Amino acid sequence: MRSRSRQGFTMVEFMVTIVVITIVTSVLASSAFRFLQEQRLRQSANELVSYLITARARALREATVSGKACEVELNGSTKTVKPTTHLDNICNVSPSLPPLDLLLASGGSDLTITSSAGSSPFLITFTRMGTVASTNLSSATVVTLPRIFYFSNDSAGATQVQRCVLVDLNSMHLGWRNTSAAATCTYDGN
Amino acid sequence: METDASRLRRVMKACSSTVRAALAPPAAQRGFTLVELLVAVSLGSVVLAFLGGGLLLSELKVSARVQRNLYAKDAANRAIDLMRREASFSRFFASNKLVFKGSVLTDCDDGTPIAYTQRNNVFICYKTVLPSDLPAAYGSAYQGPCVLVRVGPPYKPDGTLDLSATPIVQVLLDGVAKTPHAGTLCPYTTALAVTSSLDSPAIGGVLPLTRDANVSINLASGVRYSFSVRAPSNPAYDGKDLYEKSVAGVTLIGFGPADEASYHFRPKMDSASESMPGSDSKENIFYFQHPLSEYTLRETSGSGSCTYASCYVERGGFAVEMTNVDALIFADQEIRPST
Numbered sequence: 001m002r003s004r005s006r007q008g009f010t011m012v013e014f015m016v017t018i019v020v021i022t023i024v025t026s027v028l029a030s031s032a033f034r035f036l037q038e039q040r041l042r043q044s045a046n047e048l049v050s051y052l053i054t055a056r057a058r059a060l061r062e063a064t065v066s067g068k069a070c071e072v073e074l075n076g077s078t079k080t081v082k083p084t085t086h087l088d089n090i091c092n093v094s095p096s097l098p099p100l101d102l103l104l105a106s107g108g109s110d111l112t113i114t115s116s117a118g119s120s121p122f123l124i125t126f127t128r129m130g131t132v133a134s135t136n137l138s139s140a141t142v143v144t145l146p147r148i149f150y151f152s153n154d155s156a157g158a159t160q161v162q163r164c165v166l167v168d169l170n171s172m173h174l175g176w177r178n179t180s181a182a183a184t185c186t187y188d189g190n
Numbered sequence: 191m192e193t194d195a196s197r198l199r200r201v202m203k204a205c206s207s208t209v210r211a212a213l214a215p216p217a218a219q220r221g222f223t224l225v226e227l228l229v230a231v232s233l234g235s236v237v238l239a240f241l242g243g244g245l246l247l248s249e250l251k252v253s254a255r256v257q258r259n260l261y262a263k264d265a266a267n268r269a270i271d272l273m274r275r276e277a278s279f280s281r282f283f284a285s286n287k288l289v290f291k292g293s294v295l296t297d298c299d300d301g302t303p304i305a306y307t308q309r310n311n312v313f314i315c316y317k318t319v320l321p322s323d324l325p326a327a328y329g330s331a332y333q334g335p336c337v338l339v340r341v342g343p344p345y346k347p348d349g350t351l352d353l354s355a356t357p358i359v360q361v362l363l364d365g366v367a368k369t370p371h372a373g374t375l376c377p378y379t380t381a382l383a384v385t386s387s388l389d390s391p392a393i394g395g396v397l398p399l400t401r402d403a404n405v406s407i408n409l410a411s412g413v414r415y416s417f418s419v420r421a422p423s424n425p426a427y428d429g430k431d432l433y434e435k436s437v438a439g440v441t442l443i444g445f446g447p448a449d450e451a452s453y454h455f456r457p458k459m460d461s462a463s464e465s466m467p468g469s470d471s472k473e474n475i476f477y478f479q480h481p482l483s484e485y486t487l488r489e490t491s492g493s494g495s496c497t498y499a500s501c502y503v504e505r506g507g508f509a510v511e512m513t514n515v516d517a518l519i520f521a522d523q524e525i526r527p528s529t
Contacts, residue, residue, distance in 0.1 A: 066348055066350070069348065116327065127346075127347060127348075129271065129272050129275065130268045130271075131268070131272065133344075134346060134358075135347060135352070136347060146361075164329075166328075166331050168331070168360075170269055170360075170363065175330070184326065184327075185330075186329065186330050187329060188254070188258065
């Protein structure tokens with residue numbers, strides 16, 4: 001007579017196993033998807049900060065003549081940041097600062113960029129001291145600091161986590177907020 | 191009586207059970223069952239995942255911290271540069287607004303440590319505040335312990351001050367030091383200090399106006415930034431912030447309270463010889479409208495060269511005779527006569 005331990009799986013055991021594996025996989029896959037989505041947002045925000053740092057460095061280095069500055073515009077609908085065409089914009093002088101597609105840079109498929117103030121395209125002007133100017137070269141509208149840009153995903157099933165980029169007189173900060181929980185962003189500590 | 195055959199059968203039976211026992215594997219050599227192996231593998235992978243994940247996370251945290259430190263250093267350098275630039279274009283520097291005449295920024299009127307600088311009728315002050323005192327929009331962007339802010343007119347894109355705009359409060363630098371017992375203040379000597387390098391005596395506990403100051407900023411990280419600044423020579427002769435007062439029949443134009451450490455004279459240069467005695471106990475500074483090359487400097491009207499005790503300055507038939515001359519400031523340069 002054969003012992004019970006050598007009988008193999010019954011159909012019920014097999015089905016239960018399959019179901020458990022399916023549940024675990026789907027939970028993991030959805031959280032992995034959210035993780036990837038959040039990482040892409042973070043990546044987009046990082047790309048913007050690094051672009052602005054480059055623009056600031058250029059303003060510090062090249063805007064030595066009075067009246068010159070480095071001005072970039074962030075377009076919310078094309079998700080692109082690039083120098084403006086203003087005559088005094090040294091970032092538009094050849095070789096000009098190349099435009100950057102924030103959506104492409106993050107490898108994501110959807111991205112929405114909003115700002116705490118103003119409407120797209122958002123202008124940021126760096127003076128020759130490396131500070132953010134109170135008005136822009138191309139616009140006389142007063143720039144209120146700090147200025148915060150929010151990066152979010154808007155597709156169905158997207159997370160409610162947004163990335164924040166705070167642009168201040170002398171520094172930039174990366175942070176995040178959960179739109180369902182908090183109105184202000186939490187920024188990375190030192 | 192046992193037969194031979196039955197004895198043989200008994201012996202053989204005994205032998206065969208011994209052989210069988212000897213041939214069966216001992217319990218210790220039976221190997222793992224599949225279940226044991228699976229449990230071991232899954233435990234091992236859980237442990238490895240924890241270790242590997244922890245290592246990866248700590249690595250990421252370290253690189254993020256290094257990056258933030260670099261940004262912080264860069265921000266500190268730019269902030270100090272801006273302060274130095276603003277201070278060096280200023281006429282005066284002081285640690286308390288009481289030494290200024292006229293209106294000063296209201297946002298700097300709250301008792302926190304303050305350094306003031308004054309350009310032509312433009313006041314700029316730097317003070318240290320707690321991050322919690324910043325507007326709510328800043329969130330947790332600045333972590334303190336203290337934050338260095340600048341109050342003054344903002345900068346236009348071309349790098350010049352927007353004098354038509356109202357003065358605003360803007361953050362310059364994060365991570366400024368605070369002593370543990372400082373409570374709800376960011377103390378003056380710890381965070382931001384301005385001392386005069388002319389050793390002017392304090393007036394009512396505050397340093398007087400100075401054209402020559404040492405500024406130091408201590409960061410919580412232990413880094414200390416300091417710079418010396420000297421107000422440039424005769425930045426604007428028109429001196430809208432000067433007020434006139436008469437001392438012993440001489441038209442004396444000075445700054446600040448009467449007991450200030452320096453006297454500032456502006457010879458009118460409208461008579462053939464005007465006498466302007468400086469004070470023994472003050473630093474006497476004389477301002478002239480034109481470049482040094484346009485003036486003739488002598489000890490007296492007849493001869494000699496200009497000294498501390500006596501200096502005669504002439505231009506186009508008009509002259510002034512001065513004593514106790516610490517500094518002569520012309521449109522293009524400043525000189526200190528020998529003693």
